[in-house]
Amino acid sequence: MSSRFVSVRFAIMFIALLVMLFPGVVRADGFYSDIHGGATFFGSDGARVSNLTSGGSVRAHTNFDTGWLAGASAGYEWVEGLAGEFEFTFRQNHLDRIASSSSLLEGGDLHSFGMMFNGYYRFHNRTPFTPYIGGGLGEAVIAMNNARPVGVGGTTFGGTDATFAFQGIAGVSYPVAPHLSISAEYRYFGTLRPGFQHQVAGEEVKVSPSYNCNNALVRLIYNFR
Numbered sequence: 767m768s769s770r771f772v773s774v775r776f777a778i779m780f781i782a783l784l785v786m787l788f789p790g791v792v793r794a795d796g797f798y799s800d801i802h803g804g805a806t807f808f809g810s811d812g813a814r815v816s817n818l819t820s821g822g823s824v825r826a827h828t829n830f831d832t833g834w835l836a837g838a839s840a841g842y843e844w845v846e847g848l849a850g851e852f853e854f855t856f857r858q859n860h861l862d863r864i865a866s867s868s869s870l871l872e873g874g875d876l877h878s879f880g881m882m883f884n885g886y887y888r889f890h891n892r893t894p895f896t897p898y899i900g901g902g903l904g905e906a907v908i909a910m911n912n913a914r915p916v917g918v919g920g921t922t923f924g925g926t927d928a929t930f931a932f933q934g935i936a937g938v939s940y941p942v943a944p945h946l947s948i949s950a951e952y953r954y955f956g957t958l959r960p961g962f963q964h965q966v967a968g969e970e971v972k973v974s975p976s977y978n979c980n981n982a983l984v985r986l987i988y989n990f991r
Contacts, residue, residue, distance in 0.1 A: 795842075795843045795844050795845045795991060796842070796843060796989055796990055796991025797840070797841070797842050797843075797989075797990045797991070798840070798841055798842070798843060798849075798851075798987055798988060798989045798990060798991075799838065799839065799840040799841075799987070799988055799990075800838065800839050800840075800985045800986060800987040800988070801836075801837070801838050801985070801986050802835075802836070802837055802838070802839070802855070802951075802983050802984065802985040802986070803834070803835060803836040803837075803983060803984065804834070804835055804951075804981060804982050804983025804984055805832055805833070805834060805835070805981070805982050805983075806832070806833045806834065806835050806857050806858075806859060806955075806979045806980070806981045807832055807833075807979060807980045807981070807982075808828065808830040808833075808859060808978075808979045809978075810827050810828065810829060811827065811828050811975065811976035811977075811978060812825065812826070812827055812828075812975075812976050813825075813826040813827060813828050813864050813973065813974060813975035813976065814826065814973075814974045815864065815866070815870055815871075815971065815972070815973050815974075816971070816972045816973075816974070817969055817970070817971055818963070818969075818970040818971065818972055819969040819970050820969065824866045824870075825866060826864050826865055826866045826870060827864070827865060827866075828861070828863075828864050828975045828976070829861075829862040829863050829864075829865070830859040830860065830861055830862060830876065831859060831860040831862060832859070833857060833858050833859030833860065834857075834858060835855055835856060835857040835858075835981060835983060836855070836856055837853060837854050837855030837856060837880075838853075838854060839851045839852060839853035839854070839884070840852055841884070843886075843888070843989075847887050847888040847889065847890055847898075848885070848886070848887060848888075849885070849886040849887075849888065849900075850883070850884070850885050850886075851883070851884050851886075852881075852882075852883060853880070853881070853882040853883075853884055853902065853904075854879070854880065854881055854882075855879075855880045855882070856877065856878070856879055856880075857877060857878045857880065857955075857979070857981075858875055858876070858877035858878075859875060859876055859877070859979075860873075860874075860875050861873060861874045861875055861876055861910070861913055864913070864973065864975065868916070869916045870915070870916055871913040871914065871915055871916065871923055871973065872913070872914050872916060873912065873913060873914045874910060874911050874912040874913035874914065874922070874923070874924070875910075875911050875912065876908065876909070876910050876911075876975070876977075877908070877909055877911070878906045878907065878908040878909070878957075878977065879906065879907045880904060880905075880906045880931055880933075880955065881904050881905050881906075881907075882902040882903065882904035882931065882933065883902060883903060883904055884900050884901065884902035884933075884935065885900055885901060885902070886898050886899070886900035886935070887899055887900065888939075894940055894941055895938055895939070895940055896938065896939045896940075897936075897937070897938045898935075898936070898937055898938070898939065898949075899935065899936050900934075900935035900936075901932070901933060901934050901935060902931075902932065902933045902935065903930075903931070903932055904930075904931050904932075905928055905929070905930065905931055906928070906929060906930075906931035906957045906977070907926065907927075907928045908926070908927055908928075908929065908957065908960040908977055909924070909925070909926040909927075910923070910924050910925055910926075910962045910973070910975075911924045912924060913973075915966045915967075915971075918966055918967050921966055921967070923962070923964045923966060923971070923973065924962065924964060925961075925962030925963055925964055925973075926962070927960035927961055927962060929957045929958045929959070929960050929977075930957060930958045931955070931956070931957045932955075932956055932957075933953050933954060933955045933956070934953065934954045935951065935952070935953050936951070936952050937949050937950055937951030937952065937985075938950060939985075939987065945988055945989045945990070945991075946986070946987070946988055946989075947986075947987045947989070948984065948985065948986055948987070949984070949985045949987060950982075950983075950984060951982075951983050951984070951985055952980070952981065952982060953980075953981040953983065954978075954979075954980060954981070955978070955979050955981055956977065956978040956979075957977045957978070959974050959975070959976055959977065960974065960975070960977060961973070961974045962974070
């Protein structure tokens with residue numbers, strides 16, 4: 767796993783800890799936690815496939831099936847409508863193919879572990895519905911597994927990379943019981959392009975697909991206040 771974003775990770779953790787440990791900066795409301803799950807959708811994004819042995823490369827595109835996500839988060843909300851949280855989310859999508867003029871890789875899957883610090887603004891009002899917007903920064907560990915290079919029998923392609931991640935968030939929540947609410951949410955999740963390096967037929971090959979997806983999810987949130 768790459769260590770180039772360790773400083774970013776620790777900076778995010780430090781800021782979040784300050785928020786959690788010193789809530790008196792603003793008028794405090796309370797801690798909360800959630801579990802969430804949903805679907806993740808990729809478009810036909812770009813990719814670069816490079817032969818590091820010969821020095822050649824081609825532009826390609828990716829095709830993924832609709833995937834799934836699941837995760838949990840914990841955070842702190844203030845009465846002004848501001849909130850900050852730690853989030854961990856797992857995403858997985860089946861890879862149909864990576865192709866240029868013809869298929870280069872087929873099958874396998876692409877999955878990620880996202881570790882994010884998110885900020886929100888909730889638009890509290892006189893109705894039970896609370897719309898909100900937010901965004902997050904963090905790190906994603908992305909892995910490609912069991913992709914099959916076309917024309918090379920008995921070989922699978924894979925790898926793991928860690929890269930900077932970001933997301934935009936919009937949703938609406940509704941209380942269903944004391945301390946418990948449910949929300950429907952949209953997220954756009956993206957990263958810097960990961961790179962996966964593997965030997966294929968005795969040559970070193972690197973595959974760098976884009977990792978940007980739309981996500982629809984449901985959150986079950988418990989407020990400790």
